[in-house]
Amino acid sequence: MASKENQKIAKQVFDAIGGKNNIVSTAHCATRLRLVVHDRTKVDEKKLDQIDKAKGHFFTSGQYQIIFGTGLVNDVYEAVKEAGAATTSSADLNDVAAEKSGWFRKAIRMFADVFVPIIPALVATGLFMGLKGLITQPQILQIFGMTPKQIPAQFNTYFSILTGTAFDFLPVLVCWSAFRVFGGSPILGVLLGLMLVNPSLPSAWDVAQGTKPALMFFGVIPVAGYQASVLPAFILGFLGAKTEKWIHKHVVNSLDLIVTPFATLLIMSMLGLFIVGPIFRSVERGILYATEWIVQLPYGLGGLIWGGINQMVVVTGLHHALNIVEIQLLANTHWNQVNPISSASIAAQAGAVLAVAVKSHSSKIKQIAFPSTISALLGITEPAIYGINIRFLKPFLFGCVGGAAGGFLSSIFNLRATGMSITVIPGILLFLNQQLPLYILVCLVGFGVAFTLTYFFGYNDRMLKEER
Incomplete structure (x- = not known):
């Protein structure tokens, strides 16, 4: 049972938010109590500022978010829940909030939902790169009586695995996450992503460096692997999930297990290699050049x-x-x-x-x-x-x-x-x-x-x- 202090805070939340009946749903993250309300005009933001132990509040993506900090937010959430407020998970609350927000906010949330889950893999890869940079500095190696040329080949291979895998197979991560977010089968997203980096295709690195030519299909379409590519994989993940769901609805149940994955992967592999991939790789390069141009002004x-x-x-x-x-x-x-x-x-x-x-x-x-x-x-x-x-x-x-x-x-x-x-x-x-x-x-x-x-x-x- 919530303490009297937290019960008092819950009552202050209800008073500020326009009463518990004005709450559509409530959830919390690591530091914030998050609420979706029926009517924003009933919310008294001055009272929100005066809630005990609250460190502030803001409204974004269709939600009021009151900052309590780690630990305390869990206790306040339980007090609010005990007092009878409608509650849900953070993921479901996002869905509720998205329905009450405009298309632009929905698009931002869509990008976040796809890319945030794969960031830990990229954080780890970045730390591996930093660790490699530290260990291979001449000043560090000198402590052990070594020079960069004396680093064993096995060591370089091991660090290549640590620092290269996430980027070499980045389309796999993006396709998996996009299929998951847009309602498709994540395993089909994984397989489609693997097709984009299949070793049978000349790698994006080799083609960029001129060591291998791209494969020419129909005499006019250059095809290469999509290592380190993001936007084509995202678009294909979105289209692939939608295609799978459409086929699933139009195929009889007895054939669904056979026809749906077969047709989805066949259609998306052709789109990916011959149409969507080449187009959005060019768009991706444009975004990259524009970003580099701005940062390097x-x-x-x-x-x-x-x-x-x-x-x-x-x-x-x-x-x-x-x-x-x-x-x-x-x-x-x-x-x-x-x-x-x-x-x-x-x-x-x-x-x-x-x-x-x-x-x-x-x-x-x-x-x-x-x-x-x-x-x-x-x-x-x-x-x-x-x-x-x-x-x-x-x-x-x-x-x-x-x-x-x-x-x-x-x-x-x-x-x-x-x-x-x-x-x-x-x-x-x-x-x-x-x-x-x-x-x-x-x-x-x-x-x-x-x-x-x-x-x-x-x-x-x-x-x-x-x-x-």
């Missing part, structure tokens, strides 16, 4: 622009869709220029929220701001942004200025991560090479600029009184 302009708007993109929720850009950069170049710029922008939001924590005399603000600083330095900015920075606006804007300053330096130094999805302090693991001191400098500059501007110009307790 001269005089550090690319980093300045991206560092300045990065956390604005987070506020909109579009950052989930941009995972495809980082995945594509890593898959094609094995480097990620976006990550250090993002780290600088995240560190800057941490600097801004820490300035508020230090300067404010409000115990409530300090209780939110100090833990939010730690969270941001570990790569999670939502508590800082929604709990403090965007609430008072100037700290958020000065955080963006700090991100622009750090991003500018990142571009000037041409910093490149070996992986993705871990930033600031954990992100150090992606720079275990000669870049590490510069990476730390970039993060410190973003943090320091935002802290200084916010401390002197971005916050005072009068702003809290005016808000009240």
Whole structure:
């Protein structure tokens, strides 16, 4: 049974949200209580700000999300559940929220649902790359009386397996995830992805380097493997799942097991190799070139622009869709220029929220701001942004200025991560090479600029009184 304190918090949630009858459904993630409501006009957002132990709130993707932090959110959820609120799983709540949101939000959620599950594999691969870079540095090898030329061939082979597998078979991961999200059979997604990287096809690497020619079908269609390809696999996963479901509905049950997988794979393999694949590989290259062009704008302009708007993109929720850009950069170049710029922008939001924590005399603000600083330095900015920075606006804007300053330096130094999805302090693991001191400098500059501007110009307790 929930404690009296958590029962009180649950009652405050109900009062702020317009009553338990205004709640369509409730769930929680690691740090946030998430609610979908019938009528947003009944929600009192000022009361949401005053909920005990809440570190802030925001509305996104059709959901109110109240930040309580790890551990406490579980207890509050149980109290809300005991009090009679409708509850569900996070996945089902997303479905409910999607129905109440527009097509654009649905598209963003679709990208997130497909790509987020495969990110852990890419994070691990990036760390393997960083570890290899650390171990093979001449200075490290010198400690053991070795040079890079003396590294055993077996060692290089082992690290090639660790660092190459995820990208060589990336279409398999993407097709599997897309089939799963769009209602197809994941095993057919795996098989379709494997067809795209079948060893019978000349690999994408060999064709790009000119060591092997592409296979010519019908005399005009060049066909090669799709190693490290993302967008073609995503489109094929979407079309494949829809095709399988359509065939399944139009085939008699007695033939379904035979006809549906056969027809699905036959149709999608032809589309993949001869039509969809070549078209969207070209689109994919265009996205990659455009991203590289922006990030590599001269005089550090690319980093300045991206560092300045990065956390604005987070506020909109579009950052989930941009995972495809980082995945594509890593898959094609094995480097990620976006990550250090993002780290600088995240560190800057941490600097801004820490300035508020230090300067404010409000115990409530300090209780939110100090833990939010730690969270941001570990790569999670939502508590800082929604709990403090965007609430008072100037700290958020000065955080963006700090991100622009750090991003500018990142571009000037041409910093490149070996992986993705871990930033600031954990992100150090992606720079275990000669870049590490510069990476730390970039993060410190973003943090320091935002802290200084916010401390002197971005916050005072009068702003809290005016808000009240």
